[in-house]
Amino acid sequence: MSEVKEENIQVATPEPIIQLENVSVSYRLPSERIGTFKEYAIRKLQRKIKINKFWALTDISLQVNRGEVFGLIGNNGAGKSTMLKVISKVLKPTKGRVVVYGKIAPLLELGAGFHPELSGRENVFLNGALLGYSRSEMEAVFDEIVEFSELEQFINSPVRTYSSGMFARLGFAVATAHMPEILILDEILSVGDEAFQRKCNLRMKNFQQAGATVLMVSHALDMLEGMCNRIAWIDHGKTQKIGEPHEVIAAYRGENL
């Protein structure tokens, strides 16, 4: 299935675009939720606040090169999404360092940030603004978004009247309207019908050909194998294996069967 050869990837010397150096992230999990000042003050005095640290990522080091399609696999709770968050500036790593040499366009969970009472048109601009675009940047791509999402007839209706497929199409179209240097996809391409999925995949390929770097998380292993140049398998916050898609996927499957 995967015909990607080493030579194809490394035509030029790889230029790092994302670097993780010994990155660790810990979440605080208070043993009980402390909701009031009074409780907090009492416990602070009694030194009874127990905070269990949970390490979502431990000592991760990896490098993604410019122009690569890089996949992340692993079981639920392995730390894949946390890794995307660390890279996209949402979470600051507890330890270690993240360096990114390019502008990131994170893909919102499709439709997150949409307001049900606003029309598709209004939501396009609102969602674009959430992703950090300006008015003129959104106006420039508006028609293209409507066309890609195939919502010409519905763009002025409130999105509460949309089907979940229409929702997803509009969300994807907005998030990928501008070609970013780095595109982050968190379990996104598994939504919508097959025809739309093909369309999304085509767009991803076009981005890649134009030089964009794609970082994607998915459980659709066959799709990843077909699209990625390299894959990292994360387990319990640690990198198990990084390398050739079919090798990493085979190792992952071997472990989980």
Next chain:
Amino acid sequence: MASTSKPVYDSASYRVSAISELKELGKYRYLLGQLIRRDILTRYKRSVLGVAWTMLNPLGTMLILTFVFSNFFKSEVPHYPVYILSGLLVWNFFSQGSNAAISGLVWGGSLLKRIYIPSSVFGVSAIGTALVNLVLSLVPLVIVMLVDGAPFYSSMLFLPVSILLLTAFTLGFGLFISSLAVFFPDVAEMYQVLLTAWMYLTPIIYPESLISAKWMPFYKINPMYWMVKMFRLPIFEGRIPSWQEFLPAFAWAVGMLLVGWIYFTSKTEEYAYRV
């Protein structure tokens, strides 16, 4: 191997400060406008009268309060409906703005966990929405003044300054309380009780002349006492605040804005972990 280009993001040198957050907010000003627009458009989207409710709401409250209290205070206060409405507008702005800052950050939290957005955008847009509502609710004030035959003073030209002070104070306070509410969820509930008490401790529905001299020093600690004064004096008494009246309001406004902004931004890196 080492890239010569400058990194766009380097976690080692990335630190949110009061200044950096201000710059980020500037970059996201389009989002700010979009959020204000969304809040105003959607609040009454499915009601028949729509945005008119922004004006009808304080008008209704004013009518009820006038009806209930006019027998008590009418002799003391000549144009009681105008008196009440001018105070009510200030209070509504403050309570709605600060509450919206809390719910805005909680709502925005679900986004802050997924994508990078400067977190102050939710609080600032909440106050922006309240500001639009305040300006809209000046329309019913003018109508009530006309109906009640209250005089229009040239001192009303001072109101933009009053609005600026009130906005600065509310923004600072809203950022502060919303930040607290992220760490202590009970704060949001406690705040509702506090707001009710606070409103009755501020001369909004009763005249200031009713306050005994003994209690006056305590009233003067209350920042909202001074904020209400900034509106009442030009609208109701027909004069611009004196320096002794202006300076406490100004100090509260600037002080609260600075404290709120600095406190809020000092906690920014933790929100994505907490909300």
